[in-house]
Amino acid sequence: MVPLALPTIAALTPDHYRIAIYDEEIEDIPQKVRPDIVGITTLAATARRAFELGDHYRALGAKVVFGGPYVSFMADEALKHGDSVVVGEAEGLWEQCLADFEKGRMKQVYKSAEFTEYNSQKPPRWDLVNMKRIFQVAIQVSRGCPFNCDFCLVSRIFGRKMRYREIANVVEEIKAAPSKYFFFVDDNLTINKRYAKELMKAIKPLGISWSCMCSLDVATDEELLHQMAEAGCFNILVGFESLNPDSLGETQKHHNRGGSIYTEAIGKIHAAGIHINASFVIGFDHDTEDEFERIFKFTLEHHLPNVNLHLLHAPPGTETHKKLLEEGRLSNYDPEMGVGHFPTIDYMHMTRTGIFDKYMETISRLYSFPVIREKAEALFSNGAFTRPGGEIPAWLKARLSWITFKEYVLTSDKDRRALFAFIFNLIRRKQIAIDRGMGFLLSMLGYNRHIREHQRHMAEYRSMVMARDTGKWKDKSKVT
Ligand code: B12
Numbered sequence: 001m002v003p004l005a006l007p008t009i010a011a012l013t014p015d016h017y018r019i020a021i022y023d024e025e026i027e028d029i030p031q032k033v034r035p036d037i038v039g040i041t042t043l044a045a046t047a048r049r050a051f052e053l054g055d056h057y058r059a060l061g062a063k064v065v066f067g068g069p070y071v072s073f074m075a076d077e078a079l080k081h082g083d084s085v086v087v088g089e090a091e092g093l094w095e096q097c098l099a100d101f102e103k104g105r106m107k108q109v110y111k112s113a114e115f116t117e118y119n120s121q122k123p124p125r126w127d128l129v130n131m132k133r134i135f136q137v138a139i140q141v142s143r144g145c146p147f148n149c150d151f152c153l154v155s156r157i158f159g160r161k162m163r164y165r166e167i168a169n170v171v172e173e174i175k176a177a178p179s180k181y182f183f184f185v186d187d188n189l190t191i192n193k194r195y196a197k198e199l200m201k202a203i204k205p206l207g208i209s210w211s212c213m214c215s216l217d218v219a220t221d222e223e224l225l226h227q228m229a230e231a232g233c234f235n236i237l238v239g240f241e242s243l244n245p246d247s248l249g250e251t252q253k254h255h256n257r258g259g260s261i262y263t264e265a266i267g268k269i270h271a272a273g274i275h276i277n278a279s280f281v282i283g284f285d286h287d288t289e290d291e292f293e294r295i296f297k298f299t300l301e302h303h304l305p306n307v308n309l310h311l312l313h314a315p316p317g318t319e320t321h322k323k324l325l326e327e328g329r330l331s332n333y334d335p336e337m338g339v340g341h342f343p344t345i346d347y348m349h350m351t352r353t354g355i356f357d358k359y360m361e362t363i364s365r366l367y368s369f370p371v372i373r374e375k376a377e378a379l380f381s382n383g384a385f386t387r388p389g390g391e392i393p394a395w396l397k398a399r400l401s402w403i404t405f406k407e408y409v410l411t412s413d414k415d416r417r418a419l420f421a422f423i424f425n426l427i428r429r430k431q432i433a434i435d436r437g438m439g440f441l442l443s444m445l446g447y448n449r450h451i452r453e454h455q456r457h458m459a460e461y462r463s464m465v466m467a468r469d470t471g472k473w474k475d476k477s478k479v480t
């Protein structure tokens with residue numbers, strides 16, 4: 001996906017601007033581009049590159065404006081590489097920034113005292129995005145989160161009071177989008193069940209396929225779960241974060257309660273034919289290396305093949321960042337490494353090298369084909385994944401079929417071939433819809449490839465981690 005911020009901001013830009021959007025995740029920025037003004041979005045993980053681009057375009061004489069979660073808390077750093085920073089939401093501020101640009105009087109910082117109204121918005125300018133390189137588009141219907149987990153920026157950027165778009169406005173956007181596949185980037189799409197049910201009713205006739213994020217309590221409302229499945233939901237990302245109750249308490253994620261509630265909820269979601277993308281974080285002060293095994297076993301017992309395992313990091317603006325900075329635990333801090341795959345802080349009970357080695361070992365096991373197959377056998381035995389997914393353009397179908405065939409059949413890896421044979425048999429016996437079976441094989445391949453890529457650079461990464469390793473914080477804090 002292309003970050004939603006860019007087509008959203010393009011939609012706010014007055015008509016007399018000629019706009020181009022580039023996303024380096026999917027394409028190179030052409031050398032010949034000579035803009036008058038550039039807007040760059042930033043996360044901690046992308047800030048270094050964003051600043052490099054800022055320097056580059058400034059040297060070419062362009063005005064450079066930064067926005068997004070990283071610079072919203074690091075404006076001073078950003079201003080070394082650009083002319084202006086838009087703090088928080090762009091709506092209202094970006095238009096003001098452009099008006100000032102035209103008068104030659106840009107301010108350094110644009111910041112609003114209030115959150116935007118956010119009951120409707122103009123459709124994002126997907127027409128400016130290279131759709132040949134992407135498959136699904138992002139959509140947002142709400143902003144804010146009533147919770148305030150220490151490691152998260154959401155309520156700090158968008159506030160704790162939920163704001164919702166009018167459903168008719170959302171439907172209009174979906175109809176105008178260039179894809180039938182969507183990712184709702186709302187941090188909890190179902191937190192307001194009444195709104196969620198209205199939304200489901202409105203989008204069901206649109207025939208789209210989509211994934212979203214929500215908490216497990218969605219399963220307490222079977223009507224809603226059923227409506228979601230009917231409206232095209234095929235995957236829910238759930239932030240379990242930790243299976244260690246002390247760590248959940250430590251990070252203020254009190255609403256994750258664990259225990260048998262999880263088992264029941266996961267079972268219900270799977271019974272609705274919806275996959276769960278289970279997201280975990282390891283590295284809280286109460287965590288030891290045992291957490292890795294606990295998560296591994298949990299995902300095996302609950303038949304969860306899609307697992308996102310992250311090492312705790314501390315983006316600026318979060319409470320975690322504030323606390324670790326005060327305690328002196330961000331030595332050698334490199335935001336670019338804050339993608340969840342690398343240790344970036346001084347952990348209480350684990351060395352950086354220790355946590356990294358354990359992380360690599362665990363993700364390699366999680367995404368080994370025999371483990372995926374064991375989970376798939378249990379997961380698909382419930383027969384709930386027979387509802388077909390959405391439409392895929394013919395050219396893409398042909399491409400995906402070829403990739404699946406090449407990677408799963410023309411391979412000497414017998415575990416991979418065994419997984420393919422298993423899924424293929426389910427498809428043949430109509431126990432799983434063909435596109436869902438293919439989608440599963442492709443997503444597992446994606447994870448597996450990512451891990452193999454990581455393993456290929458293991459020596460280089462490990463020496464980088466070792467160079468920054470100053471031991472367990474528990475030992476150091478005793479000394480100081
Ligand atoms: C969807 C999403 C993803 C998707 C991104 C897919 C995509 N390409 O769109 C995926 C799953 C890949 C992802 C990955 C990661 N994500 Co993420 N993600 C989100 C999420 C949930 C929604 C982002 C979004 O689309 N928001 C809607 C848009 C409209 O909001 P926005 O981008 O903030 O833009 C608004 C303003 O910030 C501002 N703005 C933004 N850019 C600009 C630029 C200019 C010029 C201007 C004027 C204004 C402006 O205007 C916009 C409109 O008001 C956010 C949480 C959230 N609610 O925002 C986390 C979030 C952005 N992710 C976060 C993180 C940490 C990550 C990961 C590092 C995860 C990890 N492993 O730890 C990776 C990094 C990926 C990478 N390569 O960089 C953090 C970022 C913290 C930080 N400072 O870096 C967030 C804030 C969540 C959190 N828990 O705190 N993520």
Ligand code: SF4
Nearest residue numbers: 145147148149152187
């Ligand atoms: S982690 Fe989820 S629940 Fe916690 S503040 Fe962030 S968005 Fe809200």
